[in-house]
Amino acid sequence: MPDISPTAPWLAQRSSRMTASEIRELLKLLDRPGLISFAGGIPNPALFDMNAFHRAYASALGQPGGGPASLQYSASEGYMPLRMWIADHMAAKGVRCEPENILITCGSQQGLDFIGKLFLDPGDTVVTAAPTYLGALQAFNTYEPRYDTFGGNGTVGLLRANAEAHGSRVKLLYLVPDFANPSGATLDLSSRERALDMAGELGCLIVEDAAYTALRYDGEDLPPIAALDQRRCGSIEESRTLYCGTFSKTLSPGLRVGWVCGPKHLLHRLTLAKQAADLHSATINQIAMHEVALTRFDDQVAMARACYRERRDAMLAALARHATDGMEWTKPEGGLFVWVTLPDGVDGRRLLERAVAEENVAFVPGQAFFPDRSGINTIRLSFSLPDPHRIEEGIARLCKVIRADLPTRQ
Ligand SMILES: Cc1ncc(COP(=O)(O)O)c(C=O)c1O
Structure with a gap:
């Protein structure tokens, strides 16, 4: 049996820097009933023009x-x-x-x-x-x-x-x-x-x-x-x-x-x-x-913009309603993401564990996006998949866990 451990001598050195995407690993865990996920930054499949692709392949x-x-x-x-x-x-x-x-x-x-x-x-x-x-x-x-x-x-x-x-x-x-x-x-x-x-x-x-x-x-x-x-x-x-x-x-x-x-x-x-x-x-x-x-192309882009604009607005409004002191977030003019800085002492990874276990809501901890692995108190929220109603519910749940996770002050 050859040595296939991560330190095996026949592995090229550069392979040690090939690590699994934490996001892809995370997505595997999110198949829970009722989970509200702000994790996957993927397009909303309801927007795919199935008929147009069907005709194009035919x-x-x-x-x-x-x-x-x-x-x-x-x-x-x-x-x-x-x-x-x-x-x-x-x-x-x-x-x-x-x-x-x-x-x-x-x-x-x-x-x-x-x-x-x-x-x-x-x-x-x-x-x-x-x-x-x-x-x-x-x-x-x-x-x-x-x-x-x-x-x-x-x-x-x-x-x-x-x-x-x-x-x-x-x-x-x-x-x-x-x-x-x-x-x-x-x-x-x-x-x-x-x-x-x-x-x-x-x-x-x-x-x-x-x-x-x-x-x-x-x-x-x-x-x-x-x-x-x-x-x-x-x-x-x-x-x-x-x-x-x-x-x-x-x-x-x-x-x-x-x-x-x-x-x-x-x-x-x-x-x-x-x-x-x-x-x-x-x-x-x-x-x-x-x-x-x-x-x-133009029609699809117009549809996607309308759909995501509504969801972005829902997320920003929900954050404004439910956020705790010490939370800050970006107000993107487009794209799929809002970036949240958590109150001091709240760790995005630990928060994810609690958020999934206690409130069935998920997001991506921000640390993986920093080359130097800083950003412990940051998280990424994607608004592409849940509808505005679920976004409101999910942000309310998330903010509840954040409040529960705040370090107790002396
Ligand atoms: C900033 C950015 N660049 C590139 C990609 C890769 O996209 P694709 O390979 O599907 O074109 C992504 C995918 O999420 C992305 O977020």
């Missing part, structure tokens, strides 16, 4: 037009009509590009993995917000970087000095500019410009993760960092931003269709990573996604 498989090609191997770069649709979609956001600037990936998650693979040597520095998207940390961790923080005191001089002190250099600035997972925060225009200034001074790339950008409920759209970058340098080919997009939050996460948009010289290398990983994304899924995007 047409991809049928004749004329569709047929065996939908079941065949296809180009690593992705299905050309889909890349053309995405290039137009990007242009509407101010990112002028050609289909050749688009690589189709298996969800934007795969784009993050390829970016890590292509740019990160062990010990390189990735600058991120803290908290940040856990899946990005998981994707990058395989390539053994160290992390530093964007925002707060993170000036260029300090970031560079910190990196140098570790014999490192800053390679990537990873940002989720719109309604971030987990914080719900949006970077304003000047922070986006500042990110570009910093990346220019540090000589690093920006990874712009736009997973939630379509889901805005109030206010005006802000230009993507990729568009601001292009305005500065004149052309996408000169830019330093890799934009990771996805259909997961708008049309369907299960088909696993996302994209990376960037300069061709970088896309070419990412395409080599795609070839090595899985040759190409599933042909028929790309064909079906193209068909549904072409006919249904």
